[in-house]
Amino acid sequence: xxxxxxxxxxxxxxxxxxxxxxxxxxxxxxxxxxxxxxxxxxxxxxxxxxxxxxxxxxxxxxxxxxxxxxxxxxxxxxxxxxxxxxxxxxxxxxxxxxxxxxxxxxxxxxxxxxxxxxxxxxxxxxxxxxxxxxxxxxxxxxxxxxxxxxxxxxxxxxxxxxxxxxxxxxxxxxxxxxxxxxxxxxxxxxxxxxxxxxxxxxxxxxxxxxxxxxxxxxxxxxxxxxxxxxxxxxxxxxxxxxxxxxxxxxxxxxxxxxxxxxxxxxxxxxxxxxxxxxxxxxxxxxxxxxxxxxxxxxxxxxxxxxxxxxxxxxxxxxxxxx
Numbered sequence: 001x002x003x004x005x006x007x008x009x010x011x012x013x014x015x016x017x018x019x020x021x022x023x024x025x026x027x028x029x030x031x032x033x034x035x036x037x038x039x040x041x042x043x044x045x046x047x048x049x050x051x052x053x054x055x056x057x058x059x060x061x062x063x064x065x066x067x068x069x070x071x072x073x074x075x076x077x078x079x080x081x082x083x084x085x086x087x088x089x090x091x092x093x094x095x096x097x098x099x100x101x102x103x104x105x106x107x108x109x110x111x112x113x114x115x116x117x118x119x120x121x122x123x124x125x126x127x128x129x130x131x132x133x134x135x136x137x138x139x140x141x142x143x144x145x146x147x148x149x150x151x152x153x154x155x156x157x158x159x160x161x162x163x164x165x166x167x168x169x170x171x172x173x174x175x176x177x178x179x180x181x182x183x184x185x186x187x188x189x190x191x192x193x194x195x196x197x198x199x200x201x202x203x204x205x206x207x208x209x210x211x212x213x214x215x216x217x218x219x220x221x222x223x224x225x226x227x228x229x230x231x232x233x234x235x236x237x238x239x240x241x242x243x244x245x246x247x248x249x250x251x252x253x254x255x256x257x258x259x260x261x262x263x264x265x266x267x268x269x270x271x272x273x274x275x276x277x278x279x280x281x282x283x284x285x286x287x288x289x290x291x292x293x294x295x296x297x298x299x300x301x302x303x304x305x306x307x308x309x310x311x312x313x314x315x316x317x318x319x320x321x322x
Contacts, residue, residue: 013084020046062106092152103155124237131156167243180218185316213257218249221309253288296311
């Protein structure tokens, strides 16, 4: 609590799923939070929960370098959490240019703005397990090459490498997070497997699986991801941490079908058999992480097992279904 008390923090992507959870936790810890907001969605949890009334807001886009530089200087920012991104794989496949603009150009803009001030002491950049692309050996470790092949994956590989370059060349105090797939309360992107399946269950409908059900992924609860981001930022004054990337996952990889069936069992609705469409394309079949480095170096591990987190998540959607 004392670490964040009155510390000036900028969160890009503060209205997003991870962003509003992280912002709420920083407020709880008494940080002075500034949020970069591009779009106003009155129905998003960020606004309906009133978080917007507890922070300073800068209206603008990552593509506008001058806005970023002004925000960092005027609000005397010490810590930056760069979360803003176009995060949907399907959208990236349909519209790669806007994804590259947001995820690649947006990253170099925020890093350049930080480089041109002497105020910022720590920058945490959100990458993804997708940055690793397809690997012959799993789970991914931080030593694996970054070799995304599809638009979203490539955008994350590039942002990751650009962040490393700014540390190596300019000694910028950067660390990188590579998380598995996030789930938890407040995710209204029903194209994602967890909220989509839960909505189907609450409507008494069979959940739809766009793939053939076999893709394997890491799934990490948003509260555990927030904990990971804060944990890492608090450790960044430790010698040797700057310039490092860390995987954050549960070490419990699941196939899409296994996860869907787990959610159905949690809800007691095994009678709703998944509808497997097998129509998705442009995705890697197996992606999952080793979090050993985060455990050994940072002392981080998720606070609960996936089953417990699914129960919490299902309860939240039951209480907040629209």
